[in-house]
Amino acid sequence: MRPLRPAATSGLAALGREFAKFGAVGGLGIVVNLAVFNLCRTVTGLPVVRCSVIATVVAIAFNYLGLRHFAYRDRDRSRRSRQVALFAAFSAIGLVIENGVLYVATYSFGWDTPFQNNLFKFLGIGAATLFRFWSYRAWVFRALAPGDPASHGDPSNSTSNPAAYHPETTAPPP
Numbered sequence: 001m002r003p004l005r006p007a008a009t010s011g012l013a014a015l016g017r018e019f020a021k022f023g024a025v026g027g028l029g030i031v032v033n034l035a036v037f038n039l040c041r042t043v044t045g046l047p048v049v050r051c052s053v054i055a056t057v058v059a060i061a062f063n064y065l066g067l068r069h070f071a072y073r074d075r076d077r078s079r080r081s082r083q084v085a086l087f088a089a090f091s092a093i094g095l096v097i098e099n100g101v102l103y104v105a106t107y108s109f110g111w112d113t114p115f116q117n118n119l120f121k122f123l124g125i126g127a128a129t130l131f132r133f134w135s136y137r138a139w140v141f142r143a144l145a146p147g148d149p150a151s152h153g154d155p156s157n158s159t160s161n162p163a164a165y166h167p168e169t170t171a172p173p174p
Helices: 006-043 048-071 080-108 114-140
Strands: none
Touching: 006 048, 006 114, 048 080, 048 114, 080 114
């Protein structure tokens, strides 16, 4: 077996760090999502999917702040309104995926106990997370191109390391 080149291992390490940061924010987002969901379910008496949608919206706002200021703080900040619009659009698709799983389980199969609600809410979050990871990194929090003036020479910026992983080379342009 041939050893990996230094650039390849550096790229994999950068992807691993990115995934870990995304996972940390997402893990806290799951806690927020499930806490709001269960609070809404027990306090308001609203239908289960409506409580889930409310919880998802709260978690989306929490996640945007965490992703923008922690996981992807070194990414392009020059087009903030475009970034927020794309984040909202992809988050809305994730919301449909996440709550679609809960809706089908609850209303098609009648699985409506608190345990089942939380289980299918969690499975929906997992399915939506796969979509969100891909879409956020490829479209919303794009890496700056080498030499982009928006980087302002920030040493923490991935463009200052030519061997760093650059996801914009693997995604189609918006």
